Amino acid sequence: MKHIYYQEGQLYCEQVRLHDLAEEYDTPLYVYSKTQILENFNAINGAFGEMDHVTCYALKANSNPAVLKMLAEAGAGADVVSGGELFLALRAGFPQQKITFAGVGKREDEIEYALKENIFSISVESIQELQLVSLVANRLNTTAQVSIRINPDIDAESHPYITTGLKQNKFGIESEKIQETFKIAKSLPSIEIHGIHTHIGSQITKVEPFAAAAKLVVDWVAKLRADGIGITHIDFGGGIGVPYANTIKHEALPVDELPENQIPPAEQFIAGVLPTLQQAGCSVWVEPGRSIVADAGVLLTKVLYTKETSARKFVVVDAGMTELLRPSLYGAYHQIVPLSIDTFVQEKVDVVGPICESGDFLARDRLMPKTKQQDLLAVMTVGAYGFVSASNYNGRLRPAEILVNGDRVRVIRPRQTFDHLLQ
Numbered sequence: 237m238k239h240i241y242y243q244e245g246q247l248y249c250e251q252v253r254l255h256d257l258a259e260e261y262d263t264p265l266y267v268y269s270k271t272q273i274l275e276n277f278n279a280i281n282g283a284f285g286e287m288d289h290v291t292c293y294a295l296k297a298n299s300n301p302a303v304l305k306m307l308a309e310a311g312a313g314a315d316v317v318s319g320g321e322l323f324l325a326l327r328a329g330f331p332q333q334k335i336t337f338a339g340v341g342k343r344e345d346e347i348e349y350a351l352k353e354n355i356f357s358i359s360v361e362s363i364q365e366l367q368l369v370s371l372v373a374n375r376l377n378t379t380a381q382v383s384i385r386i387n388p389d390i391d392a393e394s395h396p397y398i399t400t401g402l403k404q405n406k407f408g409i410e411s412e413k414i415q416e417t418f419k420i421a422k423s424l425p426s427i428e429i430h431g432i433h434t435h436i437g438s439q440i441t442k443v444e445p446f447a448a449a450a451k452l453v454v455d456w457v458a459k460l461r462a463d464g465i466g467i468t469h470i471d472f473g474g475g476i477g478v479p480y481a482n483t484i485k486h487e488a489l490p491v492d493e494l495p496e497n498q499i500p501p502a503e504q505f506i507a508g509v510l511p512t513l514q515q516a517g518c519s520v521w522v523e524p525g526r527s528i529v530a531d532a533g534v535l536l537t538k539v540l541y542t543k544e545t546s547a548r549k550f551v552v553v554d555a556g557m558t559e560l561l562r563p564s565l566y567g568a569y570h571q572i573v574p575l576s577i578d579t580f581v582q583e584k585v586d587v588v589g590p591i592c593e594s595g596d597f598l599a600r601d602r603l604m605p606k607t608k609q610q611d612l613l614a615v616m617t618v619g620a621y622g623f624v625s626a627s628n629y630n631g632r633l634r635p636a637e638i639l640v641n642g643d644r645v646r647v648i649r650p651r652q653t654f655d656h657l658l659q
């Protein structure tokens with residue numbers, strides 16, 4: 237069930253009217269549904285049944301400490317990509333043995349931090365990194381549990397900026413060098429090589445690329461075992477896509493012009509790879525981010541001005557690329573809807589922010605209900621990769637974040653004040 241919905245023309249998050257939140261806490265404002273996040277997590281985690289697995293939440297999607305805490309309490313593990321995310325994961329209460337650390341450019345101090353905290357796995361992406369992990373582990377008189385991230389050269393058919401499993405991408409070890417890399421890992425002191433990791437990209441909308449990656453990983457586990465390398469752990473990464481178009485429907489809303497995304501629900505992605513992955517007899521970890529939090533979040537924004545030129549109609553709102561970077565960076569599509577529906581008249585507009593860049597827009601050439609000054613709007617499906625990419629560019633203050641649970645409302649991050657700009 238969707239927890240952001242219309243009732244009598246008013247947009248709600250769980251039992252709370254979003255118009256009331258915008259008035260009380262001001263805009264721009266991020267609002268998340270706790271119930272939606274937990275339902276999303278439980279659907280993915282539950283899809284594994286009795287299998288030995290850990291669903292590691294990818295912190296990069298949304299690292300608000302309150303969100304992390306509730307996922308840790310729900311039994312999630314954590315996929316971190318920096319010392320900062322490791323710190324947040326530990327603070328939120330994720331058990332060390334359910335934390336995995338990926339990333340192509342780990343610094344020595346970050347490796348040291350991970351080893352001192354005795355996390356489950358460091359996912360290594362190059363031979364030089366392996367050597368550094370070995371050196372640091374040796375110095376600390378400990379053994380590093382290591383996975384190696386392979387680059388399967390599979391096209392995830394996603395946006396080029398978030399496709400990670402192709403040869404030309406910086407991630408992982410390409411197939412020609414996989415055997416050699418594992419052999420080096422086996423020979424290095426203070427390293428226990430236990431896993432194989434892959435992550436082919438993000439916002440993947442079909443099961444097929446995952447199925448191909450699963451087959452490849454399982455084949456590698458067999459080859460490596462034949463070489464005497466005892467793999468016991470598969471980390472299959474994240475990347476499950478979510479719909480962005482037509483996520484919310486109302487008779488006053490246009491049907492988005494994008495073809496309705498026929499994206500299978502997350503549990504179907506898992507079901508599509510489990511039978512293959514099971515053949516390896518390993519523990520299987522996954523690292524979903526977007527599919528847990530994206531549809532649980534909205535960004536509330538206010539119409540400052542409407543403005544018409546001979547070429548276009550603009551709706552100038554108080555949120556822009558500093559609050560939500562995805563449209564500017566990837567041309568990403570987010571549905572934008574009114575908090576209160578009061579008209580059936582529609583018009584085609586550009587929804588733009590206040591930043592001094594022509595690339596600062598939330599929507600272009602978008603048919604939507606006609607808006608006027610002071611109207612309140614919701615940008616949909618922003619729970620993932622939304623707030624985390626907010627910046628202080630143009631002296632903007634990072635917005636507040638609110639968590640709704642039933643009829644309860646909690647500020648989980650206050651809005652920044654001018655003082656933050658001095659730090």
Ligand code: LLP
Nearest residue numbers: 294435438439474475476523524525526621
């Ligand atoms: N694991 C690794 C190693 C990753 O690099 C990522 C995402 C994930 C897991 C989580 O992927 P997810 O389940 O969320 O697709 N800023 C972009 C997305 C960047 C994804 C980076 N890596 C966006 O807004 O679409």
